Amino acid sequence: MLDGFDMRELDKFNRELLNTAKKEYPKEAKAFLRKEAKELNKKNKQIFASKGIGEETGNLKKGFKAGKLYKYKGKDLAIRAYNSSPHAHLLNDGWMHKAKNGNEKFIPGFHFIEQSAESFENDYYNSIDKFLDELFD
Structure with a gap:
């Protein structure tokens, strides 16, 4: 509870509205999820490019893809945004x-996926609100 407001109830109501939209308008909900996965991949590519990784080759940048829609834990629709490159x-x-002489050294990662997910979260909630407004108006 922050400053007298309990956001859990509002979040629960928002989830119920989204579930209603999925049941009543399945085609629109699926299209919305596909569109959001593509938007997340755009954000992934932007943050990836800002890190300056893999500029020599474009293989890693080409690997960002949106997966298929599936039911998460048997009830909620979900879609994955991932990178298909093996590295x-x-x-x-x-x-x-691991060097040939036996020395080992840890090379830290860039964590571009986590950063893009964090920056995309607010945009996603705004998109959900817009989607629900358009659907129920």
């Missing part, structure tokens, strides 16, 4: 470099 997780999380 994307190494640049994001870091890796242990």
Whole structure:
């Protein structure tokens, strides 16, 4: 509770509205989720480019994709935004470099996925509000 407002009830109401939209307007909800996954990938590419990673090749930047819609835990619709490049997780999380002479050194990751998810969160909530306003007006 912050300054006398309990945001959990408002969040719960927002989730119920979104579930109603999914049940009543499934095509619109699916299209909305696909659009948001593409927006998240745009944010991923922007933050990735701002870090200056992989400018020599474009393979990692081309690997950002939106997955298929699926039911998360059997009830909620979800979609993944991911990078299909085999080395994307190494640049994001870091890796242990092992030299031929036996020396090991940890190379830290850039954490561009986490940063883009944090920066996208507010935009996503605003998009949900706009989607629900358009749907129920």
